[in-house]
């Protein structure tokens with residue numbers, strides 16, 4: 681247990697109502713000298729100490745397609761030395777249903793029934809993405825609130841269950857902005873560009889690693905202005921919006937990913953992170 685004079689340890693989540701698709705800022709009130717270990721929804725949690733917030737934090741989230749019900753958030757804090765020991769801070773987290781709309785779309789047939797050459801390309805790109813998403817920075821690279829990537833009208837398209845050409849059904853895992861081709865696209869926060877190239881479905885795509893498993897993805901760009909390995913700061917130009925890949929017209933598709941989970945970008949943009957780092 682912690683020393684008697686220490687503040688009582690506690691774990692809080694923001695937003696406090698957890699739903700499928702929610703990003704979650706997890707705050708652990710434990711001493712700076714503690715070592716924290718955590719796991720939630722089958723993923724390890726990596727916490728960082730915030731001198732500003734005087735607590736441990738991590739940004740995580742619940743996938744848009746996650747099952748509703750009770751989940752177990754496991755966190756332990758260990759203090760070495762006199763008065764140390766391990767404290768179990770685990771708690772149950774209820775995952776609530778999120779109500780997302782349904783819709784239908786018509787795209788080029790090659791995106792619904794890709795031919796052999798396209799399938800080979802799609803498979804190679806899937807392997808590349810898996811590699812990229814398995815190698816996030818071990819420290820948070822973001823700083824303060826996330827900002828919208830474009831000055832354009834957002835749509836409430838996240839989580840929509842869609843049917844393509846009356847056949848293929850899928851869940852829309854990002855937010856579409858109504859951006860004309862050539863609209864400036866900026867980094868939503870600081871990080872490292874880990875992918876910047878044309879992909880079959882995504883078109884010209886830029887993925888930024890913000891550390892600790894958190895990424896933002898910009899798709900369908902008409903131009904890419906960054907290269908893989910480049911550090912970018914919040915608001916830096918990454919490219920121009922367009923209509924490349926599987927689209928019905930020009931727009932920016934912006935997605936937020938934590939580990940394997942796709943999160944609601946609108947909710948990330950609403951989070952108060954200025955007080956954290």
Ligand SMILES: [Zn+2]
Nearest residue numbers: 854855856933
């Ligand atoms: Zn989209």
